[in-house]
Ligand code: NAD
């Protein structure tokens with residue numbers, strides 16, 4: 001029989017990006033375990049329709065709306081409700097993750113917009129469930145070194161990294177690991193020649209065969225930049241050089257990644273392609289809780305396929321692997337240029353196959369004017385990010 005709920009034992013969670021794909025999956029898992037978890041903070045950029053409902057259901061103490069116009073609409077609505085405080089402004093996300101009553105932070109904002117709050121949670125020694133991959137790509141080892149200093153616990157949510165984490169020894173030692181193999185579905189255009197993708201629309205690019213995700217990561221999956229960012233993310237998270245990481249195309253998305261040991265053993269984590277599984281794993285770690293995901297019927301799946309990626313036909317992955325090998329400033333520039341190019345594609349300002357051209361040109365002009373060495377601190381990271389965004393935007397407006 002389970003113990004009666006005791007307020008002191010309930011883990012208090014801040015869900016950053018609660019209106020997004022990972023955010024709503026997180027709330028799905030939390031909803032199943034009210035005796036273990038309560039929601040202290042919810043946040044959104046603009047989607048106040050969804051946030052309003054979430055506030056009604058989960059009754060957080062704080063809600064942050066980053067977009068000022070949306071924030072003032074919601075603040076007016078909740079003006080008479082003293083149980084929830086609506087915040088906005090540049091520092092509000094950092095303020096809420098630093099609250100003493102927040103035990104655990106789910107970092108599920110998309111893009112570099114999530115960097116400051118995720119890093120702030122690490123600075124405050126929280127348990128940080130990191131879905132937002134861009135901060136790890138941008139800050140590299142700085143993120144993990146900060147966690148080592150503050151005692152923050154970092155638990156990966158990205159399904160590949162969560163799989164690797166689950167396949168590592170309990171002390172997370174990499175001592176006997178020889179390689180890590182990140183699996184990739186290949187996205188909606190797997191098997192197609194890159195040259196035939198010129199007229200792809202945002203809707204086609206966002207129609208992923210196995211996963212339901214936000215639009216930015218869906219486009220990244222279609223170009224396979226997502227897997228490149230994930231390789232850089234894995235290198236930062238597990239302190240593994242790029243040469244010990246590789247990408248394996250596995251269309252069924254059943255094996256979420258593999259760890260190869262020096263004795264020739266491969267350990268893999270399998271599961272339905274459902275983000276509630278890594279979310280439940282990280283929430284309960286080192287215990288386990290139900291996630292609500294379907295079980296796997298391997299007899300029905302019957303076969304699992306694997307192929308090596310053809311880098312000549314996947315330019316974004318090739319650019320990211322090269323950035324991973326170069327390290328230093330290059331992954332930051334790659335990430336910033338990619339965010340600018342993907343947004344331009346989603347706004348129908350550029351075609352799908354122009355995305356890698358914008359990124360490559362941005363990296364080239366950056367390296368022609370700057371050193372590729374790694375920045376020493378967050379200010380240095382943000383400077384490079386800003387410089388690369390300006391270069392990518394200039395490249396967009398000067399394009400033929
Ligand atoms: P999404 O677009 O569905 O949701 C993004 C969330 O971030 C929303 O709540 C939005 O309101 C918020 N947000 C967006 N811009 C913001 C800003 N400028 N300031 C504050 N908040 C802002 O994205 P998603 O698919 O849930 O992905 C979130 C992160 O998790 C991404 O970094 C993605 O790479 C990573 N991730 C997602 C999945 C997935 O299955 N969706 C899997 C692995 C990793």
Ligand code: MG
Pocket residue numbers: 158159160230
């Ligand atoms: Mg992933």
